[in-house]
Amino acid sequence: MVSYQLVIDCANPERMARFWADALRYKLEPPPDGFDTWRAYWRSIGVPEDELGEGDGNDSIVDPEGRGPRIWFQQVPEGKVVKNRFHLDVLVGGKRDETPLETRRARVDAEVERLVKAGASVVRVHSQPGADHYAVAMLDPEGNEFDVV
Template identity: 45%
Template sequence: MTDPTGDTVREVQITFDCADPGAQAEFWAAALGYRLQPPPPGFDTWDAALDSLGVPADRRNDRSAIVPPEGASGPRVFFQRVPEGKTAKNRVHLDVRAAPGLEGEARMQRLGEARDRLVALGARETGRFEPGEEMSGGFIVMSDPEGNEFCLD
């Protein structure tokens, strides 16, 4: 596929370094309306696929991935276990579009509903900007269960 200038358009995968790929995949699948990536063709479960590859039980949470629901488009999101913990603010973050097209009180109410749902899943609110602040229509800053920042926008 090429863009209007003739350059090749490339697919993007978003990768999270984390301590618990399975838990992070579950959280972000719920946050984004995604689903866990199904096992490869020919396997009913990931355990069956990993058994066939000889992956030991203690290494089965080293990686996980989520994909858009059937019929939707979006990047694959990949989670990989790393030994070090998060030590600084993200330089890149996701904006989860929870209230597109809404303004004012209706926007902030919808963002608050999304916040409450994600807090119940293990996220934490770290900041709130009302309409007009930061030259925006209002947004809520959150962190996922492992402390990665994202915004509800």
């Protein structure tokens, strides 16, 4: 079996972890047993202070049901300058063969509204007359693209 995590470069790992935990219905990953914070854990294994970033180090999220991958938000000095080559789709609408388009549209719109309140912004709506597809392209708080479908 292959195990993996997603790593997302960013300027503010704690902010991004909180946003994406909310967006994906994940939870902040608790620090290892015996440590009050991730920062304390990283110090204990010798990570240099200048690599620890800001805050308590709450920079990873996990699926509370254990099905999805761990996601770690890694602080980097450079900002995002080009379009993502990889993005997430937040799937909330339902399956095409089981859920009518209007129901999928209402679910997507409700999720978009929730994510805007959490710090995301809308880029564009993907909807064409006669097409059985509806999605909204969005940006997370640091400008990374994702879709709500």
